[in-house]
Amino acid sequence: MSQDAPLRGDDPHAGHDMRRPADDPAATGMDSMQGMDHSTMGHDTGSDASSLSPGPDMETPPPPEAGSGPPRAADAFWGAKAMAASREDLRRSHGDFPVFWFQGDRFETQVRDAKDAYLWDIQGYYGGPTERLWFKSEGEGEWGLSPDDAEVQALYSKAIAPFWDVQAGVRQDIAGPDTTHVVLGIQGLAAYRFEVDAAMFLSHRGDLTARIEAELDQRITQRLILQPRIEANLSAQDIPLLGIGAGLDRIEVGARLRYEVRREFAPYIGVDQSWRIGNGADFARARGQASSGTSFVAGIRFWF
Numbered sequence: 590m591s592q593d594a595p596l597r598g599d600d601p602h603a604g605h606d607m608r609r610p611a612d613d614p615a616a617t618g619m620d621s622m623q624g625m626d627h628s629t630m631g632h633d634t635g636s637d638a639s640s641l642s643p644g645p646d647m648e649t650p651p652p653p654e655a656g657s658g659p660p661r662a663a664d665a666f667w668g669a670k671a672m673a674a675s676r677e678d679l680r681r682s683h684g685d686f687p688v689f690w691f692q693g694d695r696f697e698t699q700v701r702d703a704k705d706a707y708l709w710d711i712q713g714y715y716g717g718p719t720e721r722l723w724f725k726s727e728g729e730g731e732w733g734l735s736p737d738d739a740e741v742q743a744l745y746s747k748a749i750a751p752f753w754d755v756q757a758g759v760r761q762d763i764a765g766p767d768t769t770h771v772v773l774g775i776q777g778l779a780a781y782r783f784e785v786d787a788a789m790f791l792s793h794r795g796d797l798t799a800r801i802e803a804e805l806d807q808r809i810t811q812r813l814i815l816q817p818r819i820e821a822n823l824s825a826q827d828i829p830l831l832g833i834g835a836g837l838d839r840i841e842v843g844a845r846l847r848y849e850v851r852r853e854f855a856p857y858i859g860v861d862q863s864w865r866i867g868n869g870a871d872f873a874r875a876r877g878q879a880s881s882g883t884s885f886v887a888g889i890r891f892w893f
Contacts, residue, residue: 689715690892695727695845697888699861703879704731708886719748723756728764739764742772753777760790766830769793782806797825798833812849816857818842827868832876834868847890855890 659665664672691713699706708729714721723746728739744758754777760770774788787801804818822839845859861884865873870880 685717685719687716689713692890692892694890695888696890697857697886698732699729699884699886701882701884703882706731706884708888714746716746721746721754723758730764736764738762744772744774746776750777756788768831770798779803794830796828796831796833798828798838799823814847814849814855816845816847816859818844829872832869832872834866834870834872836868837866838869839863839865843886845886853892857886857888857890859886860884861886 661669661672667675691711693709693711695708695710697708699708706729708727710727712723712725714723716722723742723744725742725744726740728736730736730738740760740762742758742760744756746754746756749755753775756772756774756776758772760772762768762770770790770792772788772790774786776786777784779785783803783805785801785803787799789797789799791797800820800822802818802820804816807815807817809815820839820841821837822833824833824835824838827833827835841861841863843859843861845857847855847857849855863882863884864870865880873880
């Protein structure tokens with residue numbers, strides 16, 4: 590016996606004709622596949638995907654009783670009291686918990702034609718997603734001297750729409766004439782991602798003023814950001830004691846280019862241009878101040 594020939598007992602198909610009969614449908618299909626020109630088969634990936642996989646109409650519809658049960662079926666098993674505590678824990682752990690946030694939006698030195706100056710603009714809050722206690726402070730002055738203008742605010746904030754809060758509280762001026770204001774304002778994110786902060790101030794002397802600020806972050810790279818900014822100050826009347834004119838008293842526009850060394854820490858440089866308008870310009874000149882000016886700024890922006 591040849592060494593290469595397998596034993597009959599080793600090969601279960603030995604001696605059997607494995608060819609299918611001609612009338613076997615499987616054989617006919619295999620023959621047709623062998624004779625098919627595969628180069629003409631459509632493999633266009635842009636064809637209608639709905640013909641390749643079942644769509645929503647092919648899925649099993651939900652049973653008629655789906656959604657017909659009680660809205661809080663778990664109460665029937667565990668009790669309404671136990672489930673109320675569980676739902677409260679779930680609500681607190683998924684967003685409604687107090688958070689502390691603090692930001693130094695502008696903390697800078699300003700190089701001017703006259704004496705160089707400093708400026709700060711900080712804000713922060715403590716609270717949940719819909720109710721918060723805000724604090725704000727800003728001021729400026731010449732280096733080596735006390736601030737010319739400085740204020741602090743304490744506000745209660747309530748969400749009235751997605752990205753928008755209404756704020757109310759008090760403002761105390763801590764430089765210049767002692768003045769206390771009642772504050773009513775709105776703060777949020779407008780269309781095209783403009784951050785807006787607008788408020789009205791009613792002083793204890795009955796003077797009504799307003800301030801509107803808007804800024805926009807234009808991301809050049811993931812870390813390099815250009816921020817245009819505009820601020821307008823208005824008054825319902827002349828306030829000679831504070832050197833404020835009726836109508837549009839002051840407008841300021843600028844741009845700051847910052848680099849986020851970390852997301853929480855970003856040095857910046859920029860330029861600011863301000864104008865006093867109308868009677869406000871007259872009050873400024875009467876005090877020996879310029880009615881307009883350009884400042885080159887450098888500072889840091891931080892938050893935690």
